[in-house]
Amino acid sequence: MASLLFATLEEFNAWLKTQKPPKRYNAAIEDMPDTPWSRLPRAIIDTRLKEFGQRIIVCLGKFPYDDKELDHVEKAAQSVSQVKRSPAMQVAFIGSQAAGKSTLLCAFFSLEGASPTGASGKACTSTAIRYKNYAEGKDGPTKFHGQTRFLKTKKLEAMFKELCRHYYYFHHAEEDSEDEDDPESEEAPDQSKLEALKDTAEDILVALWGSKQSFLESWSPSVFKSGAFVRLCQLKFKEAIEFANVDSDSIAYMMGSDQHQLLSQMIRFMSQVEGEKCLWPLVDHVMISFYNQWLEQGLELIDLPGCGDSNRQRARHADEIRDSVQVEVVVCNTARIESDEMFIQQARTAINLHGAANSISDNQQGQDDREPYRTINRLVRETQEMLASIDDDEDEEENFAQVMKRNQLEKRLSHLKRCDKQHRVAERAQRLSRTIGEKLQGRSASTLPPLIHTSAAQYMEWLEKPKFTFKDQPDFSVEETGIPQLRRELLALTAPQNMQDYENHVFITAPAVIEKIIRTVREDIHEGGFVTIADAFEVVGQKFMVPWKTGVVEVFRDSSDKSMKKLRADIPALQNRINMKVEEWCKLKFAAFNRAMKGKGVLPDGKSYAKSPQTGRNLDKELSDILTPGISKWANTHASFMAHMEEAFCKAIDQLHRRVINELDDAGGNMVTVEKAKTKWHNDKNSYPEKIKTDMMVLVTDVQRLTKRASDWAIMKDGRENNLVGSITNEWYDDIHDAAPKLKPPVPGRKQKKVYEKPGRFQFQKNRMKSHFSGSKVQFVEHAFQKLQAKFDRDTEALVDKHFEIINDILSEFAEHLRGRKMLDYQISEHGRAIRADLKELLPHLQDELHQIQSLFPQRVKEEDGASPSKFANYADLNVDDATFPEIYDRVMKSKKPAQVPKRSTKRDDDSKTKRMRIEQS
Structure with missing residues (x-):
């Protein structure tokens, strides 16, 4: 134009x-991003896979019900027509309120009303909305399915405490401010912010009770202070969700013929709706499932509530969801994008994808x-x-x-x-x-x-x-x-995994079906010894895996202990800085001090800070900044322990491999049987030792990511609400604010303010604060490091459990394979023999068909010699002893230390720059 x-x-x-x-x-004819996945003729492959499986099922016909082998073949044939896909990639849409996230999602799906927008003037998504694909709708009428999952008990309790405190502070603040130490010249807190917090609290609490009158009849300051009102809220919550027909897991299910019908049912779980009981702040997330060509590509989209939620518990919950996703799309309105500090901060946090509305x-x-x-x-x-x-x-x-x-x-x-x-x-x-x-x-x-x-x-x-x-x-x-470009960017991220899923299915799963048919139709393959070998192999696996896993946990725990031990010398200096910071807080005026306690450590902008700066401050962030050097030292030390973990795992896998080979040599089967078992173990195209090695490498990578995530959590990176210091101080601030000495008895017949016994309420609160941070047996820095290590160790052990369960499945797969080659323990009927004869005749056609399907894929890159599974073929040359995993790890570390010492001393500055660069790129 x-x-x-x-x-x-x-x-x-x-x-x-x-x-x-x-x-x-x-949008249905929109081009996919140009990748090997988009060029793959999937429709043809899907059709041929279905025909491949159907030919086997037709050949089997009505086989004898007691023919276990044919039953096994039929199940395998049914599974080959459906490609098993990896879990969808989770993509969170992040942004300020009214930034246009929900409208952007509607455009992404080309579906008006797929996500509630702010057209009504209220928050469009006050809780997280997850969009998942519903594959069953591909070939039939599209239905929209919805799930609402409410928060768990612990988070609910924290939520109710915060709501009740906001309501209490607004209506009963004067009861806490009547102190002889409270300067009369102190300015009042920002009334508009207090009122906004009160309104939010009142909306939820009234919804719980059903009416404002019923709520007010139950509310009183004394009931709140005793803690009984929070427990009452939990009981009311259980009553309130009965209307939603929730199951035992607190999940409500809904369904609609289109998005509008479903949304009309679910909107009360996402936002405030006039005249309806709305519990959106107490919802963990809402799930909407429907068939969509973009979601089918392996995407799960999450519409998060707008950033800057005044409810700290909701903000922390949103942070937890962000921590679990793979990709973030940061959305901002271009009218203020250059000056929007929240956008810049969120973009730096996500540093992945950004969507922005464009208008003029x-x-x-x-x-x-x-x-x-x-x-x-x-x-x-x-x-x-x-x-x-x-x-x-x-x-x-x-x-x-x-x-x-x-x-x-x-x-x-x-x-x-x-x-x-x-x-x-x-x-x-x-x-x-x-x-x-x-x-x-x-x-x-x-x-x-x-x-x-x-x-x-x-x-x-x-x-x-x-x-x-x-x-x-x-x-x-x-x-x-820009909508097609956004779709292409996200689809390009899922393409490699989608391609890998199809390759695994066509080059591993489908050939395994043919192998099962070969074993079924060849009588000479059912020779004795396989059951004995399988039993012996399982014994080896149990004897090796249990101590191996224990040793791995021990090494990870020891690395964690040694990393924390490096900080011991720094704790007194850090604690001294914490004490100085607490003394600085205690110099705040009474109203500013109490506002900070009410805000769980967040003091908004104001003029009542005495000689302190008038800009807002975050006490948790100030503490985190003090701890940051120690946390960084811990993370770097732990990274050095992980540097050679892969080599230790490789040696342990060699050890497992040698033990398996020895056991196969000693097994009671004949030579042919033993050699077949050995070949299946280590000479297969996707050998079992290589599978285990791959998973162990993933474990090491996961632990390295966990270290960085724990470090970011601890130092409150990017101002995240979910952080180490907040997990400790959250309850302390409440306790400090509520702390008060005994009241002096009132003088009869005289109206007067509350007068506290010495040292006075304000000084009593400051003493309580000092007691929390430095007066206890375990001081704050020690407590924070212990909490960090405990959380990190729990998460690490969970990773170890997860990956060793995968290894156990790999070993069970091998044992199952051996058992599948056992002697038949039943008589094959004439009908069964006839079916086997038909399968044998069909076998060359199936092999040819599979070869044709495989030819539709791009040529696979051959593995380099060093990565080839054949490296385990010369198993007799492996020099492996019976050392435990901690012993193996110690040997590896000792062999590396001499080479590292001069490198660290001569290139310290360069190494530091390299580390910083690597962290920025991650």
């Missing part, structure tokens, strides 16, 4: 005749004297003058030619304005990309995430009508709205 800006009216009219009226956009106001047009705007403005004026001359000619009878000319001029005018808008948006997009890129840019260009400029509203306009005229078509093309 840009080339037509300088065209004459005649040239424009000639071009206009070549343009067909645009039609409604059909009409009053920006016609105000620029640069090209091409100068030419556009001139042509707009000329076109408007030509239109006016037609309208002003009232004496001349308007004929068909004039109508046509007016129509052409109106089209040209709309075209010019559309071009002006497109140029401005494109220019601003480039500027924003450059500006935001500079802010997010680290030391390396690879740290910059994709910045996608989108307009969900313009995209949705392309779905409103079946056909558009030239004048009423949306201002931007579908591609210019």
Whole structure:
């Protein structure tokens, strides 16, 4: 269109005749990102896999019910037609309230009403909404399924405490402020913020009780202070969710024929709805499942509540969800993107993907004297003058030619304005990309995430009508709205795993079915000894795996202990800094001090800080900053212990391999049987030792990620609400705020404020604070490090349990394979023999069919010699003893230490820079 800006009216009219009226956009025909996965003929593969399995099932027919082998083959044939897919990649949409996350999700699905928007003026998504694919809807009528899962008991209790405190502070703050130490000149706290917190609390509590009158009848300051009201809230919650027909796991299920019907049922679990019982703040998440071509590609999208929730427990819960996802899309409105510090912070935290709404106001047009705007403005004026001359000619009878000319001029005018808008948006997009890129840019260009400029509203306009005229078509093309680009970015992330799933199925699962048929039709393969070998193998596995797992846990725990031991010398200095910080807090005036305690350590902007800065402060962040050097030292030390863990695992796997080979050599089977078992163990295309090695490498990577995540959690990176210090101080702040000495008895007949016994309430609170942070047997720094280590050790052991369960499954798979080759313990019927004969005749056709299916895949890259499973073939040359895993690990570490010492001393500065660079890129 840009080339037509300088065209004459005649040239424009000639071009206009070549343009067909645009039609409604059909997202179903949208191109996938160009990857091996998108080029894979999946429809053909799926069809052929179904035909492959069906040919086997037809050949089996009605086989004898007691023929276990044929039954096993049938189950394998049924499974081959359905490719087992990996868990969907979780993508969280992050952003401020009213940033456009929900509208963006509707555009992503090309489905209006898929996510509630803020059109009603209320929060559109006050709880997390998860969107998952419902595969059963692919071949039939699409149904929309919904689940609502409520928060667990512990989180509910914390939520109720916070809500009740906010309500109490607003209505009964004067009862806590009557202290002889309270300066009368102290300014009142920000009433608007207190009122907002009170309103939120009241909305929830009234919803629990069913009416405000019923709530007020149960509420009293004394009941709240005793803790009884929080317990009453929990009982009321159980009563309130009965209307939702929840199951024993506190999950409510719903279904609708379309998204609107489902959303009408679920909206009360997402936001406040007039006249309905709404428990959205107490919901863990809402799940919406329906068939969608984009979700089918392995995506699970999560619409998180807007950042900056005043309810700290809700904010921490959202942080926990963010910690569990693989990808984050940070959304911001371009009207304030450059100055939106929340967006910049969230983008730096996510550093993965970004979506931004793109729009431009009409009053920006016609105000620029640069090209091409100068030419556009001139042509707009000329076109408007030509239109006016037609309208002003009232004496001349308007004929068909004039109508046509007016129509052409109106089209040209709309075209010019559309071009002006497109140029401005494109220019601003480039500027924003450059500006935001500079802010997010680290030391390396690879740290910059994709910045996608989108307009969900313009995209949705392309779905409103079946056909558009030239004048009423949306201002931007579908591609210019950025929605297709956003889809491509996300789908490109899932493509490698999808491809791997199909390859595993066609090159491993399907060949295993043919192998089962071969074992079934060949009588000579059912020779004695396999059961004995399988039994012996399971004994080896049990004898090796239990101490191996115990040794791994011991090494991880020992590494954790040694890493923490490195901090022992720093604890007194850190505790001294903590004590100084607490003394600094105690110099705050009474109202500021109490506001900080009420806000769980967050003191908003204000003027009541005495000599302290008037800007807001976060006490938890101040403590985290003090602990940061120690935490970084711990993380770096632990990383050094993990540096050679992979080598130790490889030696342990060699040890397992040698033991298995020895046991197979000593087994009671004949030579042919033993050699077949050995071949299956280590010479297979996907050998069992290699499978175990791969999983152990993943375990090491997971522990390294866990170390970084624990470090980020501990140092409160990016201001996350879910953090180490907050997990300790959350209850302390409540206790400090509520602390008060005994009241002096009132003087009879005299009205007076509450007077506390010495040292007075404020001093009593400050003493309580000092007692928490430094007066207990275990001081704050020691307590924080113990809590960090305990959480890290629990999470590490959970990872070990998870991966050793996978290894046990691998070993069980091998034992099951051996047992499948045992002597038949029943007589094969004549019917069974006839079926086996048919299977044998079908076998070459199945092998040829599978080969044809495999040929549809791109040529697989051969493994390098060093990574080939055949490395285990020379098992007799392995020099492996019976050392325990801790002994193996110690040997590896001792063999590496001499080479590391000079390197650390001579390149310390370079190594530090390298570490920083690596952290920024992760």
